[in-house]
Structures are given as structure tokens and as C-alpha cells.
Amino acid sequence: MSVIANLFGHSPIRPMQQHMKAAVHCAREVLPLVEAMVEGDLPAISACRARIDSLEHRADELKNEIRSHLPQRLFMAMERRDLLEILNRQDSIADVAQDIAELADLRGMHVPPPLAAPLRALAVRSVKTCEQAEEAISRLDELIETGFGKREVGRVEEMLGELARLESETDDLADQCLRALFAVEDELGVATFFWYELIGWVGRMSDHAEAVGNRIRLLIAD
Amino acid sequence: MEAWVSEIPLVVWLAGFLALYMAWGIGANDVANAMGTSVGSGALTLGGAVLVAGVLEFSGAFLAGGHVTDTVRKGMLDMDKVALAPELLVYGMLAALSSAGTLLLLASWKGLPISTTHSIVGAIIGFGSVAFGIEAVAWGKVIQIVLSWITSPLLGGALAFGIFRLIRSLILNQEDPIASARTRGPYFFFVVFFVIGMVTLFKGLKNLHLDFDFATALLLSLGLGVLGFAIGSVFVRRVAAQVAAGEDENRRTRGVERIFVVLQILTACAVAFAHGSNDVANSIGPLAAIVNADVGIDMVKQSAVAPWMLALGGIGIVFGLATWGYRVMETIGRKITELTPSRGFAAELAAAMTIIVASRLGIPVSTTHILVGGVLGVGLARGIGALDLRVVGQVFISWVATVPLAALLSIVFFYLLKALLAP
Numbered sequence: 168m169s170v171i172a173n174l175f176g177h178s179p180i181r182p183m184q185q186h187m188k189a190a191v192h193c194a195r196e197v198l199p200l201v202e203a204m205v206e207g208d209l210p211a212i213s214a215c216r217a218r219i220d221s222l223e224h225r226a227d228e229l230k231n232e233i234r235s236h237l238p239q240r241l242f243m244a245m246e247r248r249d250l251l252e253i254l255n256r257q258d259s260i261a262d263v264a265q266d267i268a269e270l271a272d273l274r275g276m277h278v279p280p281p282l283a284a285p286l287r288a289l290a291v292r293s294v295k296t297c298e299q300a301e302e303a304i305s306r307l308d309e310l311i312e313t314g315f316g317k318r319e320v321g322r323v324e325e326m327l328g329e330l331a332r333l334e335s336e337t338d339d340l341a342d343q344c345l346r347a348l349f350a351v352e353d354e355l356g357v358a359t360f361f362w363y364e365l366i367g368w369v370g371r372m373s374d375h376a377e378a379v380g381n382r383i384r385l386l387i388a389d
Numbered sequence: 390m391e392a393w394v395s396e397i398p399l400v401v402w403l404a405g406f407l408a409l410y411m412a413w414g415i416g417a418n419d420v421a422n423a424m425g426t427s428v429g430s431g432a433l434t435l436g437g438a439v440l441v442a443g444v445l446e447f448s449g450a451f452l453a454g455g456h457v458t459d460t461v462r463k464g465m466l467d468m469d470k471v472a473l474a475p476e477l478l479v480y481g482m483l484a485a486l487s488s489a490g491t492l493l494l495l496a497s498w499k500g501l502p503i504s505t506t507h508s509i510v511g512a513i514i515g516f517g518s519v520a521f522g523i524e525a526v527a528w529g530k531v532i533q534i535v536l537s538w539i540t541s542p543l544l545g546g547a548l549a550f551g552i553f554r555l556i557r558s559l560i561l562n563q564e565d566p567i568a569s570a571r572t573r574g575p576y577f578f579f580v581v582f583f584v585i586g587m588v589t590l591f592k593g594l595k596n597l598h599l600d601f602d603f604a605t606a607l608l609l610s611l612g613l614g615v616l617g618f619a620i621g622s623v624f625v626r627r628v629a630a631q632v633a634a635g636e637d638e639n640r641r642t643r644g645v646e647r648i649f650v651v652l653q654i655l656t657a658c659a660v661a662f663a664h665g666s667n668d669v670a671n672s673i674g675p676l677a678a679i680v681n682a683d684v685g686i687d688m689v690k691q692s693a694v695a696p697w698m699l700a701l702g703g704i705g706i707v708f709g710l711a712t713w714g715y716r717v718m719e720t721i722g723r724k725i726t727e728l729t730p731s732r733g734f735a736a737e738l739a740a741a742m743t744i745i746v747a748s749r750l751g752i753p754v755s756t757t758h759i760l761v762g763g764v765l766g767v768g769l770a771r772g773i774g775a776l777d778l779r780v781v782g783q784v785f786i787s788w789v790a791t792v793p794l795a796a797l798l799s800i801v802f803f804y805l806l807k808a809l810l811a812p
Binding site: 169170171172173174175176177178179180240241242243244308311312313314315316317318 | 556720
């Protein structure tokens with residue numbers, strides 16, 4: 168009825184933040200999963216996978232909802248293209264976590280002892296990178312509220328700097344993890360390939376997190 | 390029945406009733422659009438908004454409602470031609486009120502975005518063309534009015550864009566927004582007081598016989614602005630101290646927004662006043678034309694609209710606000726919570742300034758459309774999370790469709806009323 172009331176579209180910012188929360192929650196569940204793989208506790212691995220599956224499902228629902236509420240006619244303070252790219256990257260975090268859980272569960276992955284420590288360190292750092300990206304995403308509404316004020320932009324930029332640093336640390340840890348893997352590849356045989364894949368995925372979560380950060384950088388560039 | 394009651398002709402009763410109905414509709418819908426932004430931002434509670442709107446809409450209508458009313462009453466038709474057959478003007482204006490009233494009903498039933506201003510203008514063009522001939526319509530004035538429907542939202546948008554950019558660069562986008570607000574906030578108070586002063590003082594209070602010329606009004610308004618600056622300084626200092634003491638570092642913008650709450654309440658008052666002075670004409674213009682024609686006063690030389698008519702319009706608006714408008718306002722307020730006080734202030738100040746200029750020129754404009762322009766302007770300055778541009782289409786339809794529809798309806802009503810009432 169009222170033109171003025173119809174003028175205000177639903178801002179996707181809060182749903183985006185919820186989606187990121189769900190996606191990073193998926194990533195965080197990889198930590199108990201790694202512990203279960205170290206223990207070789209198959210029921211615990213299955214339980215972790217079930218949790219990740221349901222969280223990923225929730226993230227998917229949120230993603231679809233956001234997409235269907237982002238019609239072309241919506242005019243936003245942040246560019247639609249950037250937001251969609253961020254959404255995709257956030258979603259990839261959840262997807263990769265799901266891939267890890269799926270492989271771990273289907274193949275009943277039991278971490279070889281020399282891999283345990285480097286894999287654990289890698290997973291912890293990768294998840295930390297994702298959490299840092301979540302922190303930056305959680306500032307988006309503040310950014311709009313302050314009209315992209317200097318102080319707020321500066322704070323977000325600081326977060327993004329930290330995010331980039333965490334991501335490169337994750338890369339180093341992934342290298343170390345792979346080096347440990349290749350040291351025992353003869354004993355592992357064909358399993359080497361699957362561990363290679365899994366280690367890559369754990370590291371990739373942080374790549375997606377950094378990509379989220381890079382898009383935020385574009386958003387706040389004035 | 391008292392003797393004077395039976396002396397008032399039937400047509401005047403009819404016109405009075407229809408005018409009251411129109412005014413009711415304006416109060417029920419348009420006021421809600423004008424004030425809903427303040428409710429949405431939380432600057433005013435629903436009750437506060439109803440009170441402010443009631444008092445200032447009435448004051449605007451009663452004290453400053455004459456200019457635009459004169460345009461609606463006689464500015465759109467060639468009065469020399471009308472003077473040859475004044476009784477046709479009576480039927481015509483009745484038809485215009487009926488047509489606009491019907492559209493109003495249709496709008497509230499079907500939820501169509503119809504502007505009362507546009508329907509009245511369309512209706513007068515409609516009956517004017519058939520009653521006195523196409524050439525009797527003052528097309529120059531009509532074109533000026535219709536053009537203003539494009540230019541006024543654009544002007545409102547540009548002003549809002551500029552005002553919000555100014556707020557952003559001077560206050561929000563500073564290292565320490567609170568400190569900047571403390572030094573620069575009072576200047577915004579100065580501007581708002583000055584604008585409100587110019588609105589009311591310069592030719593605004595004719596009905597109170599306080600007719601200041603431009604220089605006097607300017608001087609008095611400057612004085613008012615300085616007063617505003619002083620009040621603003623005290624106020625801003627207090628809010629800033631509270632914010633600095635109580636709130637955490639991360640949420641400082643909320644504190645700055647609190648400074649804009651008061652500014653937004655002030656501009657809400659200005660919008661309500663300007664809206665009352667512009668939109669009362671939609672209901673009272675036709676009534677005034679009918680009364681003057683019927684009582685046989687020389688329409689061309691008639692100088693002013695009678696105060697009782699403006700009061701009638703004002704009462705109708707307040708009544709519409711009290712019976713229905715507050716509900717619409719509540720809905721709007723709930724839907725637009727994203728509009729913070731600084732944004733609401735920018736949009737409203739821009740709208741108030743635009744409507745005031747239009748009113749002074751005697752041009753009936755749509756307050757709602759100007760506010761839409763203002764909000765879009767703030768959005769263009771990256772001030773609002775998401776805006777639905779479908780509304781721009783609605784606004785366009787409202788002014789492309791409403792005018793012909795109102796014209797057609799008023800032609801039908803004109804022939805009907807002529808057949809029924811002509812002796």
C-alpha cells in the first residue's frame with residue numbers, strides 16, 4: 168500500500184552473516200573430526216560427518232534464500248556482484264568441510280602417526296582463518312551504519328590484514344603436512360593419494376576464507 | 390434546524406462533505422508516508438508522531454495553506470471563460486472531488502499507489518476540458534505542475550544525497566565521529582532552525598496577519614538559526630558526554646545517531662507543516678471554488694481562501710490521522726527500521742525544503758514522491774542497505790495512470806451531476 172514502506176528492500180547483510188556463521192561452524196566441526204581420525208574412532212567420525220552434513224544443509228538453505236531475495240531491482244549500498252561472490256566463497260567453506268567429512272567417513276580414514284601433529288596444526292590454523300573472515304563479515308552492518316566511516320573501515324582493514332597473515336601461515340602448515348605425508352608415502356601406498364586430497368581440502372577452507380576477505384576489500388574501497 | 394443552516398445551498402453541503410472526506414484520506418494515507426520515516430528510525434514513537442503530525446499538519450494547513458489552494462481553485466482554469474458559466478464550475482469541482490474521492494476509495498481497496506494531488510489535478514483538467522473547452526484549461530500552469538512531479542523528486546533526491554554526503558564526510562566518516570559531532574553538529578541545528586524560520590515567517594503566516602517581507606523574514610530566521618545553534622550546542626555536548634561515558638568503543642555510531650534524533654524530530658515537524666500547507670489544497674481548493682461561485686463572489690478578484698475552509702481541511706487531515714493514519718504509520722515504521730536518524734534527517738530535510746519551495750510557487754506536489762526521491766538520494770550515497778527500485782515504477786505508474794483516470798472519472802461525474810442538479 169504505502170510506497171514509502173515498499174521502498175525498503177530486505178537487506179541481505181544479516182542473512183549473509185548468518186550464512187557465514189553456519190559455514191564457519193561446518194569448518195569448526197573439522198577439528199573434532201581430525202581428532203576422531205587420529206583416534207581411528209569410526210563411530211565418532213560418522214557422528215562428525217552427520218553434524219557437518221546438517222550444518223551444510225542449513226547453510227545451503229540460507230544461501231538459496233539470500234539468492235532468491237536478491238532481485239536485480241534491489242539497489243544496495245554494496246554491490247550485488249561482490250555480495251554474490253562473497254556468498255559463493257562462504258558456501259565453499261561449508262562444501263569443502265563436507266567433502267573432508269565425506270572422505271573421512273566413507274574410507275574410514277585413520278591418521279598415520281607421523282601425520283597427526285602437522286594435520287592437527289593445519290586444521291586449527293585453517294579454522295582460525297575462517298573465523299577471522301567471519302569476524303570481518305560480522306562488521307558489514309557496522310560499515311553501512313557508519314556510512315563507511317574511516318574508523319570502521321580502518322578496523323575492518325586491520326582484520327583483513329590479520330586474515331591474510333593467517334592464510335599464509337595455513338599455507339606453510341599445509342606444506343609441512345604434505346612433506347610429512349610424502350616422507351611416509353611408500354608405507355601408505357594408495358592411501359597417500361587420499362591423504363593428499365584431504366590435506367589439500369583442509370588448507371582450501373582458508374583459501375575460501377581469504378577470498379571472502381579480498382571481496383570485502385573491494386566493498387570498502389571508496 | 391437553525392435558519393442559517395437551511396440557507397446554505399445543497400451543493401455547498403455536498404462539497405463540504407466531499408472535501409472533508411478527501412482531507413480524511415490525506416490524513417489517513419499521505420501523512421503516514423510523511424511521518425512514517427521518523428517512526429521507522431525511532432526518532433519519534435508512534436504516539437509522538439501522531440501528536441507532532443496532528444499539530445503541525447493543522448498549523449500548516451491553516452496558517453500557510455493558501456498558496457496552493459489558490460492554484461487548485463482557479464490557477465488551472467482560464468477564469469475569464471469560467472466567469473461566463475460559473476454554475477458549471479460548481480458541478481465541475483464537485484465532480485473533481487467525487488472523482489478524486491472514488492480513486493481514493495479504489496486505492497485503499499486495491500492497494501494502488503495513487504496520489505491525491507495527482508488525482509485532483511487530473512480531475513480538474515478532465516471536467517475543465519468538457520465544461521469550458523480544451524482551451525479553457527491553463528495548459529501552461531498544468532505543464533508546470535506536471536513537470537514539477539518529475540523535477541521535485543529529483544530535487545529532493547539531489548538535496549538528500551548532498552545532505553547525507555555532508556553528514557558522512559563531516560561527522561560519520563571522521564576518526565572520532567563523536568568529537569566531530571560536538572563541534573559540527575550545532576551547524577546542522579542552525580540550518581534546520583533557519584529553514585523552519587524561513588518557511589513560517591516569509592509569507593507563511595498571512596492568516597495571522599504577520600506578513601513579513603523577505604528581508605525581515607531573513608533577519609528573523611537568521612536569529613532563529615543562531616538560537617538553534619545555541620540550543621544545539623548545549624544538547625550535543627550533553628549527548629556526547631553521555632555517549633563517551635557509557636558506551637563501548639565499537640558502538641560509537643549509535644551515539645552519533647542519537648544527536649540526529651533531535652534533528653530528525655525537527656525536520657519531521659517541518660515536513661508535517663509543509664505537507665499540511667501543500668496538500669490541504671487537494672480537498673479545500675475545489676470547495677473554495679464552489680463556495681465562491683455559489684455565493685456569487687467575483688472569482689477573479691477574490692483574494693484569499695476563507696480561513697474556515699482551511700480549518701475544515703486541517704480538521705479533516707487530523708481526523709484521518711487519528712482514525713486510520715496512525716495504523717498505516719505503524720506499518721511503515723515497522724518496515725523501514727533500516728533508516729537511521731541521520732538518514733531520516735537527510736531525506737526529511739531535503740523533502741521539507743523541496744515541498745516548501747513548491748508551496749511558495751503555488752505548485753501542488755506529491756509529498757510522498759518527494760520523500761521517495763529523498764530516500765533514494767540517501768541510498769545513492771551508500772547510506773541504506775537495500776532499496777527496492779520497483780517503487781520507482783510504482784511512482785511512474787501513479788503519475789502516468791492517475792491523471793487520465795481521474796480526468797475520465799471527473800468527466801463522467803460532471804455530466805451526471807449536471808443532469809441531476811441543473812435546474
